[in-house]
Amino acid sequence: MRVIGWQVLVAAIGLAVVGALLFAQSSGLEVSYSPASGGEYVEAVVGQPTFVNPLLRSLAPADRDLAALTQAGLMRLDASGLPVPNLAASWAVTADGLSYTFVLREGLRWSDGFPLTLDDVLFSLRLLQAPDFPGAPDLVAMWGKVIVAKLNATTLKLTLPEAYAPFLEQMVFYVQPAHVFAPAVASELGRHPANARLVGAGPFMLKELVSNSDGTLQEAVLTPNANHFGVAPMLESVRLRFMPQAESAEAALRGGAAMGWGGAAPAAVAALLSDSQLQVYSAPVPKFGVIYLNQRNAAVDFFAEKKVRQALLLAFNRQGFVDAALQGQGIVARGPVAEGTWAQKSDLVSVAYDPKRATELLATANWQLPVDALAGTEGYAREKQGKRLVFTLAAPDDAMGRILGQLVAESWKKLGVQATVQLMPPAELYENMLPGRQFEAVLAMLNLETSADPDPYLFWHQTEIETGLNYSGYENRAISELLERARVSTSIAERARLYDSFQARFADETPALILYQPVYSYAVSRQVRGVQLGTLLEPSDRFQSVSDWYMVTRRTIRRIAKVP
Template sequence: MIALGGILIVAFLLGSFAQSAEITEAPDFGGAYVEGLAGFPQSINPVLASDDASNTLVSLLFDGLTRTDPQGQVIPNLAETWDIAPDAREYTFHLRDGVRWHDGTAFSADDVIFTYGVLRDPSYSGPYGVQWRDVNVEKLDRLTVRLSLPKDSFAPFLEFTTVGILPSHILGTVGARDLPAHRFNIQPVGTGPYKLKELTPDRITLEANTSHTPSPWLSRIIFRIYPNYKTILTALERDEVEGAPLVEPGDVVRLQRRKDVTIYDAPENTVTMLFMNTANPVLSDRLVRQAITSAIDRGRVIEVARNGHARRADGPILPSSWAYDPNVKRLEYNLARARALLDEAGWTADPAGGPGRQKEGKPLRLVVLTNDRPERLAVAGEVQRQLVAIGIDVEVQATGAGGLVQDFLLPRKFEIAVYSWDFNGFDPDPYSLWHSTQVAPAGLNISGFSNRKADEVLERGRRSLDRMERLKAYAEFQAIFAEEVPALPLYLPTYEYAISTKIRGVRTGIVANPPDRFRNVTDWFAKTRREIATRRS
């Protein structure tokens, strides 16, 4: 009887467990992902990389003191925490203990001091010199470093610490001038989630760094080298690769027909605008700039130029930013209002009954300048068509991309220009594009926008580290911009890339550069294991 009773109890417990448990799939270590890479990496070094191929590998092989999350916020990486002095000029970083380089050497403050020393070296010729040249770097102990700004506080500075750190035990005797020619650039050693296993002219293999925190699920990432992004798409369709790092808007529909590929769509940290030269006699009139803004149907521009693969832009701050103010009153597409504004500015309809307008006997004519890329030409052509509808005679002129900037935009030899502005990182600070001290050619304020109140709020926004104070400053700036319209933001391109459906765990976020698609690569997985989970009653 006792034995029978025990059996019944066990059976009851097993039955109860079966009713309250379920089998689920969880990520498991293993598997590989194969992606096409456009061109061979020129320098797999975080302080020198400038091409997409090099930056892609750097993002997987190296860590910075900090990194950005999917919303572009700065979060810890090699630094566990940091303290900011009351005057916001000193940053003390406390480094993670136990981190090791791919060759097993312990990571320490010496590596940070060396890396930032390279960036501060006058002979350094990479992309970060301007940011770091005057920053003082000090080692406090094995796992603590202090960074000091030379003058005023600078809110965007924290994002500069996302640059990858170099190993001083390998490069400590190499000067900044000699670094570009060093073999390290093709034999990199980092602290990132993956480490280099093999590099050949047509293939690069990375293997998981299982000591990384967090440790990746995919055991390998393999890159096959192709001449350009178009040939990578062909390779994807031939099943030579499982991912394409860039899908142009015209190719999206074709790839969407495939059941074994997912197209990921992420907002780019870029805005395409119509920049208006405020020094031009016609465009110096705010009413004319407002009329142009009211005459442009941005939705139609997006359809024509990018097959609908973009988001409408509404101001100088990206909608994805914490600093964006959705409540700012903005000029909407309204042809009647556009015509009324031109009337108010004195540009009246042609008395002879023609399609144009004139003022004091002079016809209303403007030139829209762009580069010779098909997308930009499509934008310029559509803008021309829409402005003609309100009586502005528009001529489109195109030049090479390099010539557009150096020969026309910086010398401000243009009237209206179609140009894309790539935000330098994720901080919303728009100072370099709109403050009066930055008027081209000395700076990047190519519209020549000059407004005393705008200058004040831009200065306040970049000095303060208080989020609410910055939020208020940038809300004021957006309101001023909406009224003055020194430029018309047209659209925010979306970044599309394709990955095999066998790879799971991929999450999108704001993309400043194509390598940002790997931001959560440690969560990607191809293999699963079964786990028993208890359901809550």
């Protein structure tokens, strides 16, 4: 009876609201709703923050999430991955691409109220340029060659030794407050006690850290940064609740202890999609499942033949793999540039699954099956001039490597190509086999999250064959020239045009088999509105539009003017 009573009460309130709205409309009144400030958003985050200084770009997801909400750089990346002004009011580059000028916004303040000036930017740059800066060696080497000049109180000039278009994306580094960290030296930055204060210039500021009884952190409580230069957030607070594992994060979301969770595995996403209380947002991440074909290995010199490479790609049902193994949480890759970025060729057509065409290509290249070959046996392998299409496919010994490696090998077997899957410990594969080029073919994950700029030079330019990241050993002067020109052009439009040409040539040449891009899934309670996912260069980019999120609406009633 008590349950029925509540149902009657809810129904009565609903009827009253509807009646009031109908009365308002009949009385010449217009009712509208708009986002308003208020509401507390709670998100489950897997892992503990380490509070490495934001300038060091911690690999811990919790650190990156906290930095994305509390920190700011001179530049930021828009929804397509293009650098746009942030703390900088404007920027310019000389025609030769050597000198960059940045003008700082006026009236900036840190979350603790202290003025944010160009001296803070200079302090941060000195840390980046220090020989003992505990960051990536290539980053230290790059910054060490940059000449820094303060032209006036708000204008910074940076001069490079040579033109390098991707340099602009380096300016998204999180500026650090000199009044908090000086006179710290770079080597002390990693574990500086002030790191946990998270003084920054982002949309939120750290209010409180709540610990568990065992000393681990339970949650970080963030509130809007009143000194933020941009749009003020509408959420009253954000709580990042730290979970030991994905299962506990999912349980918190499903049980109501959290309102959001990102990074669910494909199997978990299927369940989240069926929950009517949740909205699941998704976006591809800049990673690729790739099969490198070693074109410098004499034992498999058939990989130097374009028709062989094309046939291998055509013979594998990539969409079937995404639908079945990834449960739809991925996309078939169209090429080597990530989906949604400004550099991707918009009209590039994905190579469709076509085993018949694959067979025709091998036949026209004179790769023939033996007369007595029996499908499904080891002897079912195409031959040409005494050489058989037989090789070893190395794959990481993890869940996805085992599944994908086997599926690919089975697809090729039907084509008359025998690939033996060799499972390797992931660390051995990525740290030794790939860099040492000690493979015939290898399945790997190409991760582009380390650089926001889509520059593919390191992976496909001919100078990267011996010691760089061109693991396929593919050499094509026309492609290398396109990448060289795109790397020094100061025009985004020109770079996009050059990358279009690069992607068209890549699609034809097929230097490697680009299989798929994983998708990042973000489940959020339907109570939270205004959430949008642009291009995700890393998972913490889901907070790009956080200032637009809202949970409270304001009702406005106005009288409609009568038309005489």
